Amino acid sequence: MPQLNPAPWFLILFLSWLTFLIVIPPKILAHQFANEPTVMGAEKPKPESWNWPWY
Structure with a gap:
């Protein structure tokens, strides 16, 4: 059964994770939000009381 030979599959797994861990995080961390919070x-501003008449 060739699928039990870990040699080619481990290399593919390792290279794909290496790609995910090296290439993708800088792209995500470089993302800029459109509206930065001020x-x-x-x-804190004092809330105004309600002047509702009670009928």
């Missing part, structure tokens, strides 16, 4: 002030 830093808000440390003081």
Whole structure:
């Protein structure tokens, strides 16, 4: 049974994982988001109270 010989399959597995670990992560980490979050002030704004009439 040739599928039990690990020599060619291990090399294919190793090279494919090497490709995934070397080529793909820099492409993902270089991704820039369209809207970077802005830093808000440390003081939280005071919420306004509701002026709803109670009928």
